[in-house]
Amino acid sequence: MPLGPISKKLLAAGATLATAALAFPALASRPEDGKIWFQPPATPLAEEVHFFHNLILMPIITVICVFVLALLLWIVIRYNSKANPVAKKFSHNMLLEVVWTAVPIFILLFIALFSFDLLYKEDVIPDGKKIVYEGDGQTTSFTVQNDFVPSRMAKRREHVDVYKVNAVTGAKIKLTHGADYSLEDLGEPIVIVSLSEAPRPNEAVEIIAGRTRTGPEPFLDLFGEDRSSIVPAPSITIKASGRQWGWDYSYPDFGDFEVSADIMPKDQLDDPSLYLLAATNNVVVPEGETVRIITTAIDVIHSWAMPAFALKVDAVPGRLNETWFRAPAPGMYYGQCSEICGLNHAYMPIALEVMSREDFDVWVNEQRAFAGLEPLFGAEQTRFAEAAADAAAAQQ
Numbered sequence: 001m002p003l004g005p006i007s008k009k010l011l012a013a014g015a016t017l018a019t020a021a022l023a024f025p026a027l028a029s030r031p032e033d034g035k036i037w038f039q040p041p042a043t044p045l046a047e048e049v050h051f052f053h054n055l056i057l058m059p060i061i062t063v064i065c066v067f068v069l070a071l072l073l074w075i076v077i078r079y080n081s082k083a084n085p086v087a088k089k090f091s092h093n094m095l096l097e098v099v100w101t102a103v104p105i106f107i108l109l110f111i112a113l114f115s116f117d118l119l120y121k122e123d124v125i126p127d128g129k130k131i132v133y134e135g136d137g138q139t140t141s142f143t144v145q146n147d148f149v150p151s152r153m154a155k156r157r158e159h160v161d162v163y164k165v166n167a168v169t170g171a172k173i174k175l176t177h178g179a180d181y182s183l184e185d186l187g188e189p190i191v192i193v194s195l196s197e198a199p200r201p202n203e204a205v206e207i208i209a210g211r212t213r214t215g216p217e218p219f220l221d222l223f224g225e226d227r228s229s230i231v232p233a234p235s236i237t238i239k240a241s242g243r244q245w246g247w248d249y250s251y252p253d254f255g256d257f258e259v260s261a262d263i264m265p266k267d268q269l270d271d272p273s274l275y276l277l278a279a280t281n282n283v284v285v286p287e288g289e290t291v292r293i294i295t296t297a298i299d300v301i302h303s304w305a306m307p308a309f310a311l312k313v314d315a316v317p318g319r320l321n322e323t324w325f326r327a328p329a330p331g332m333y334y335g336q337c338s339e340i341c342g343l344n345h346a347y348m349p350i351a352l353e354v355m356s357r358e359d360f361d362v363w364v365n366e367q368r369a370f371a372g373l374e375p376l377f378g379a380e381q382t383r384f385a386e387a388a389a390d391a392a393a394a395q396q
């Protein structure tokens with residue numbers, strides 16, 4: 001059904017509202033005094049959560065509140081004992097009862113469409129895989145092993161993203177399905193990606209296959225650009241253990257060294273406004289990589305929360321919960337324990353530092369040294385050497 005001018009206007013107003021809400025004054029990724037609303041979203045998934053809140057939930061809640069208030073006022077004015085001294089005696093109205101049961105069901109189903117999608121994304125760890133092919137100026141056809149579990153196989157064109165990367169500058173361009181490439185054998189063990197133009201020798205083709213796609217997509221396919229992308233599987237797992245009163249982080253992929261984070265005392269802070277947010281140690285992750293967070297607790301239930309990532313996962317003794325995020329731009333991101341866990345609940349800050357992979361490797365080596373372990377990353381073992389090896393392996 002084509003949209004009428006009024007609904008088009010409404011949608012445009014909604015899109016403007018969303019842009020305004022998303023472009024709220026740039027704050028640091030931390031709570032600030034006197035502010036309301038969310039912290040700005042730092043990850044694509046957080047942007048989706050904001051979209052759900054700002055453009056789906058808020059309008060529905062507002063309409064319901066205004067409607068119920070109007071009904072109440074109407075009844076108070078029209079049917080009070082002065083205005084309506086003789087009340088009618090009927091007690092049922094079939095049509096009305098069916099309507100007031102059915103309408104809320106449809107409203108909830110509509111909300112569920114969006115919210116189940118988000119819940120699923122936050123709960124299921126991404127399993128996307130990235131394959132890089134060097135261009136040779138001739139080859140236009142590339143293959144992807146579709147070796148996921150059957151329910152997670154690449155079956156639709158949304159399950160495969162293709163980029164062209166300039167090997168010299170590192171500039172990355174997302175290619176368009178149909179115009180720049182076509183996909184064959186989706187849902188089969190090997191998917192074939194055919195480019196309309198062969199990548200040159202100084203170019204590479206990056207293919208990402210997987211089912212977890214995050215980031216804003218055009219609203220109803222009408223407004224906004226498509227900034228969504230498939231999320232690669234986590235390259236790092238961090239275990240966060242809550243305890244009264246702090247967090248212990250261990251890095252099982254890098255020798256299981258542990259970092260303890262307690263509250264930074266007020267008199268040791270350079271910036272006093274960071275009191276209750278800064279910790280004695282930061283939990284550190286590398287920029288752009290997918291991080292799996294596993295939470296547990298050693299005494300009572302705590303909750304690991306990072307508002308800028310729209311993440312909150314309970315840390316329950318004797319149990320492991322997990323979630324994930326894609327590390328945003330380098331910087332500090334602050335959260336706090338978000339389950340009332342006892343007397344010093346307010347004194348369990350979560351300070352997360354995102355740094356470049358090179359700095360992260362140095363940090364890992366330092367932490368391993370503190371734990372009495374050999375360095376893991378040497379000059380020849382950086383990410384670039386690994387990436388080059390991967391690319392070489394993929395070519396064979």
Ligand SMILES: [Cu+2]
Nearest residue numbers: 302337341348
């Ligand atoms: Cu706690």
